Amino acid sequence: MANKRIMKEYAEVTNNPPAGCKISLENEGDMNLWNVVMDAPSDSIYAGGHFKIVIKLPKEYPFKPPVLNFKTKLYHPNVTNDENGSMCLGMLRPDEWKPPNKIADVLKLVRTVLAAPQPDDAVEQGIADQYKNDRKAFEKTAKDWVSKYAK
Amino acid sequence: MTYVRADEELAELQRLSQEYQPDVTGPLVGERQPSTAIASEYALADPVYRAKTAALPQRYSHYRTCRGDGRCGWRAVAFGYFEALVHIGDAAKFLDEETRLRSLNNILNAAGQDPYVYEDFTDETFELMRKISASLQTGNADATLLACFNDPVIEQSVIQHMRMLTAAWMRTHADVYEAFVLPQSVDEFCASSIDPYPAEIEHIGISALTDVLLKPAGISLEISYLDRSIGDEVNVHRIDADAPEGFGSGTIRLLYRPGHYDILYKPEDIQPPMLPPQPAPIPTYFQFAPQPMDHVYDIGASDFITMIPGMSFANTHAGWMSSSPFGSSGFAPTTLPCKPQPPAPAPTPMYAPPPALPPPPPPPAQISHASDFATPSLPPTAMPNHMPHMGNDPFRSSIWELERGFPAATTQCLPFQTSIFRNSHFNTAHFLNPDFQPEEWTPDQDYIVPHNNHRSGRHKSISSGSA
Incomplete structure (x- = not known):
């Protein structure tokens, strides 16, 4: 059943991809691992960057939330600054996940968070503090990282 | 220093409580077991719990556990809903319900849900309905239901369907619920308390789910609260279906312990529905009407009548029956009691004293007799006392009532014993007669007949027969 849902969603995003996203399968034939290349919103400090995101749909999907990992390094308070690049907030939290949510909705959330970081919900407390107290320095590093990793 | 510690x-406690996982072992829905197990579970608890759990088995004979993973309330109601349908034992009811739930997809659409998202969930519900309805034939519907509810894919989908129905119902009937979810709006409430996958059902959710799922199906919900409030029995909260008591499609009974739901059963919930011949209700009259009886029979005693075994609203004489205690004039003479006598009134010379009247076996229809109302503790054998009471009886049958001492010119003394009469309820030997008196076999008279020229007694006739 889960698979049926994933097929339907995949068909939908292929025919009608969410703004700024190119979606493919990481491995041919594995519906549970999606590959997204997201163009950062043009009004965000990440503008011009292309970020590779891997979305892992658990076996229990849609009863368990998908897992998001940024494969492109990103200086952002809501994305872990490690090799995983995990993002987990809002609707993606297991205790807030709603099975009717679709991946397209998740991608919309990701773009919103790129444009407007949520420092109070941060996974990188250092980056969040900098974002709140020294916005200039934060933006400089973020832009540096975009040109370094995300072009 | 102390402040820091x-x-x-606090931080440590906070961490512990965040990491705390409730004990989620055990089946999603367990086997039915005697409810005495609950009492033994609380044997060492405080006295309030001990008293309440000890009293529980008197009311509820069995219970069934639900896994305490935070979704037990949804699971218990969903399981109870299917079980109630199984208990009705009618494949047509499953079809009715599938049709009704399909039409409720409209409120899912109205609440902004995407058909391709909810169809996965609703399809599982309908498939489960068909599977169970098919297994009604083979008689293992209960086992099928239990097995399916322990399949996480089916169970999660069905619960999700219920969840979406509840939220959609609340959103499309916001005016009904908005006062109960303040300070949130209905939409915010659903988003935080109904929609998320792990959200446990709470009171508002239960009442909305009852409104959309149970009530229209004729199923009632009864929740027993086992908590530390004063009292020696659990507090019961009941949400009735749109059908009068006894005419619905059953009741789901839940046991609520703070944070957890299990399912309870009364003995009558367990026995197969068809075995004891219940007064057959006629569903067409009342199925969904809010005050159904009033249109059909204007009988004060309707509740009482339905309690009489063998009686039902199918009986076209119900109106006549109820007239006896409450004074309709038409048949007053027939309500007059008559002295119980052997049905064949031929005077018999008997040398033995007349056999003491054996207490009649409990009549199949215990008729609403005036004396039964006046002195309800009296068994039906109290008929002979009836005559003297007539004058000051609190229930005066009719203004046409016969004088006291009027000869007992009653039906059984009447000469016309046509077969039509004998088989009608005007015959006191008919169980629908208010003065029902079963015909008794009096051996004396049978034996007397051939010999009554010479002998008058049973013993002699026997001895002569054996001689």
């Missing part, structure tokens, strides 16, 4: 302790 308290802070650390």
Whole structure:
């Protein structure tokens, strides 16, 4: 059943991809691992960057939330600054996940968070503090990282 | 110093409570077991719990556990809903319900849900309905239901369907619920308390789910609260279906312990529905009407009548029956009691004293007799006392009532014993007669007949027969 849902969603995003996203399968034939290349919103400090995101749909999907990992390094308070690049907030939290949510909705959330970081919900407390107290320095590093990793 | 330590302790406690996982072992829905198990579970608890759990088995004979993973309330109601349908034992009811739930997809659409998202969930519900309805034939519907509810894919989908129905119903009937979810709006409430996958059902959710799922199906919900409030029995909260008591499609009974739901059963919930011949209700009259009886029979005693075994609203004489205690004039003479006598009134010379009247076996229809109302403790054998009471009886049958001492010119003394009469309820030997008196076999008279020229007694006739 889960698979049926994933097929339907995949068909939908292929025919009608969410703004700024190119979606493919990481491995041919594995519906549970999606590959997204997201163009950062043009009004965000990440503008011009292309970020590779891997979305892992658990076996229990849609009863368990998908897992998001940024494969492109990103200086952002809501994305872990490690090799995983995990993002987990809002609707993606297991205790807030709603099975009717679709991946397209998740991608919309990701773009919103790129444009407007949520420092109070941060996974990188250092980056969040900098974002709140020294916005200039934060933006400089973020832009540096975009040109370094995300072009 | 102490402040810091308290802070650390709090942080540690906070961490522990966040990491705490409730005990989620055990089946999603367990086997039905005797409810005495609950009492033994609380044997060492405080006295309030001990008293309440000890009293529980008197009311509820069995219970069934639900896994305490935070979704037990949804699971218990969903399981109870299917079980109630199984208990009705009618494949047509499953079809009715599938049709009704399909039409409820409209409120899912109205609440902004995407058909391709909810169809996966609703399809599982309908498939489960068909599977169970098919297994009604083979008689293992209960086992099928239990097995399916322990399949996480089916169970999660069905619960999700219920969840979406509840939220959609609340959103499309916001005016009904908005006062109960303040300070949130209905939409915010659903988003935080109904929609998320792990959200446990709470009171508002239960009442909305009852409104959309149970009530229209004729199923009632009864929740027993086992908590530490004063009292020696659980507090019961009941949400009735749109059908009068006894005419619905059953009741789901839940046991609520703070944070957890299990399912309870009364003995009558367990026995197969068809075995004891219940007064057959006629569903067409009342199925969904809010005050159904009033249109059909204007009988004060309707509840009482339905309690009489063998009686039902199918009986076209119900109106006549109820007239006896409450004074309709038409048949007053027939309500007059007559002295119980052997049905064949031929005077018989008997040398033995007349056999003491054996207490009649409990009549199949215990008729609403005036004396039964006046002195309800009296068994039906009290008929002979009836005559003297007539004058000051609190229930005066009719203004046409016969004088006291009027000869007992009653039906059974009447000469016309046509077969039509004998088989009608005007015959006191008919169980629908208010003065029902079963015909008794009096051996004396049978034996007397051939010999009554010479002998008058049973013993002699026997001895002569054996001689």
